[in-house]
Amino acid sequence: MKWYRNYILVFVIAGTLVIQGFRTEMPKVFVIGDSISIFYGPYLKKALSGFFTYDRKRGVGEAMQDLDNPVGANGxxxxxxxxxxxxxxxDSTFTSDFFLINCGLHDIKHKSKEGPAQINLKEYKKNLSEIVRISNEMKIKMVWVNSTPVVDSIHNKRVPFLRFNRDVIQYNMAADSIMQAAGVPVIDLYTFTEKFIPQGYMDHVHYVEAVRREQADFIAGSLVAIKDCDDE
Known part of the structure; x- marks a missing residue:
């Protein structure tokens, strides 16, 4: 029976090495996004387990101290x-296979109803084009996540700055056009999230835990589908 035990041992070791091999070969996705992405991040990491190695811009604790002030992990x-x-x-040490990127809600901030957006639409387009160009130069596949909806009447009576959903729509459309031209996949989180509004809000723009889980599952499914298409 000694040969049998040795055979089992070899089989177990070989199986372990195969599993480890698969783990090391999992593609890495690096997330850069606003506080919406920070909230769904832990659920996205879990949903991507076995498909992607998850990482993101660091400093979640710092970012959570003031969700409207983009510092730390808040892109x-x-x-x-x-x-x-x-x-x-x-950074010569940085590596990733995928970028999962979002920005927009901070761009459309207004100090007053008549005042300009924090980043005007022309500059927004220019910045996104540069982001795509850098991603291509780094040979890292970029995936874009568009911005979630704003309800003006809820948002603008709760915080000392203004956002308007008309801007969200306009900036998302501009981003869609840039990404389509560049061959960058777009995950339409705006449309997916609409059905949870307004009941799904926890404040002026962020979402309760149940919605964060749904968003994470939706993004994870989309990202895995994008990866599978690339693998074909």
Missing amino acids: GDSQMVLDYMRELQR
């Missing part, structure tokens, strides 16, 4: 995301 507006992408490009 902020498109100029901030572009600046961070440039940092990653200069």
